[in-house]
Ligand SMILES: Nc1ncnc2c1ncn2[C@@H]1O[C@H](COP(=O)(O)OP(=O)(O)O)[C@@H](O)[C@H]1O
């Protein structure tokens with residue numbers, strides 16, 4: 186290798202040129218592909234929203250029941266400029282976001298801890314497992330009514346319902362994650378003298394992390410649902426209350442406007458969870474995370 | 480060539496004549512099958528490995544080689560018989576043992592450096608010291624500059640090197656290797672065998688090395704144990720009197736004495752392999 190003469194190295198450079206050209210061609214192809222994807226996306230949005238607007242304007246679909254994009258927009262503007270009967274939209278959004286977030290944290294913590302405990306302890310999982318399955322099989326939304334009866338109209342019952350919804354998603358993933366731990370790795374650290382706690386710290390928890398983090402995307406959606414449903418069932422403030430109020434006054438546009446607001450919040454949270462995932466799971470081979478990006 | 484002394488682990492393993500001797504006596508292991516029957520994996524296995532000796536175990540698949548190693552490491556308990564390491568009975572994890580598995584047992588979420596550091600860290604070595612030691616070991620297995628990579632970013636041979644560094648960094652008195660190079664291509668395998676021999680000659684742990692590759696067994700070992708088909712027991716023991724250091728494993732393969740020993744061992748193994756094959760073919 187080191188004996189390459191000057192002319193030799195020049196010879197090697199020549200065939201590089203077509204390769205560089207191929208690279209440039211590949212890049213422009215990729216750019217064109219991205220472009221066409223975005224054109225498709227915008228076209229799809231225009232067709233759906235424009236069609237909706239058109240159909241309701243023409244009267245083929247009754248905008249009294251199904252709303253209309255232009256009026257949803259006016260409702261959105263009104264929500265942000267005039268506020269609601271229960272204070273500004275920001276106050277209400279803050280309440281709902283707070284409930285969803287705290288519920289998310291609580292449910293995740295309990296889910297991870299119990300999932301890992303039961304996943305790594307056969308006896309515990311045999312004893313507690315059936316009960317968890319029973320609780321999981323009851324429609325959990327109904328718990329919202331019980332929480333509101335028990336804890337009143339404040340934020341606490343909302344946090345609780347969000348946490349319950351989050352818990353089951355995270356719990357089953359953490360549990361499964363622990364079960365799927367590579368037994369070779371466990372044997373390996375045990376031979377090196379690891380205590381049960383060290384096995385958990387170095388093997389079980391990190392390897393269950395993939396599963397847990399994958400579940401957080403779904404879990405945050407559930408936290409929002411929990412908070413909203415509990416607010417619809419009974420609240421003094423919150424987006425859910427605005428929705429149920431709008432429903433009472435036959436105002437679908439405000440309901441849709443609230444949906445848009447919640448969608449934005451959820452997408453933002455999704456983005457943050459994605460960033461966390463990227464940071465914690467940066468050791469993973471790229472093809473796997475790409476497959477998940479779909 | 481390598482004049483610097485090998486690093487010692489904090490609890491420097493007892494590698495005296497007595498400390499690293501492995502005595503496997505009448506070892507039997509039965510498993511409970513899902514149907515509730517007992518299945519005898521190994522039956523009355525007796526093998527002695529002297530301190531610093533390199534001993535290979537060869538036998539047809541499913542004859543209980545991995546099972547034997549699991550009993551030596553203390554990961555499992557024998558159903559009958561006993562294993563002693565350095566004169567004391569194995570009850571629970573034996574200290575000073577390192578295990579190298581056929582499948583990768585690297586932590587995919589840890590960098591190469593952190594993977595190698597695991598051993599000393601678990602023994603309670605301060606992090607800074609462990610880092611230095613791990614860097615040194617990565618250099619010794621030819622992976623300097625790869626410290627920050629993740630295992631999935633390495634080739635199969637490089638991952639084996641990491642596993643080897645991780646297994647040797649604690650300077651174990653016993654090294655258990657379960658078909659460590661089974662999944663490698665021929666060239667990489669030869670390179671790894673040479674590296675292993677070189678490092679083993681520096682540290683001299685007692686080695687129990689499982690393989691299904693007869694050439695590998697003869698080229699590396701002082702002693703080759705042949706196991707019978709399931710339930711496995713010891714069929715024959717061959718002493719390999721090829722001089723050490725062995726040098727390049729690819730070259731000694733052509734030496735007359737090597738071929739002679741290899742021939743003897745194959746005679747012994749052949750029947751077992753045919754029998755094991757007939758059994759699986761009959762069962763299918
Ligand atoms: N934990 C276990 N439970 C039940 N059977 C086992 C277990 N481990 C190994 N065996 C059985 O014991 C036999 C020997 O296995 P093993 O030691 O892995 O063979 P080898 O390593 O020689 O290929 C096999 O038939 C295998 O199915």
Ligand SMILES: [Mg+2]
Pocket residue numbers: 544545546657
């Ligand atoms: Mg095996």
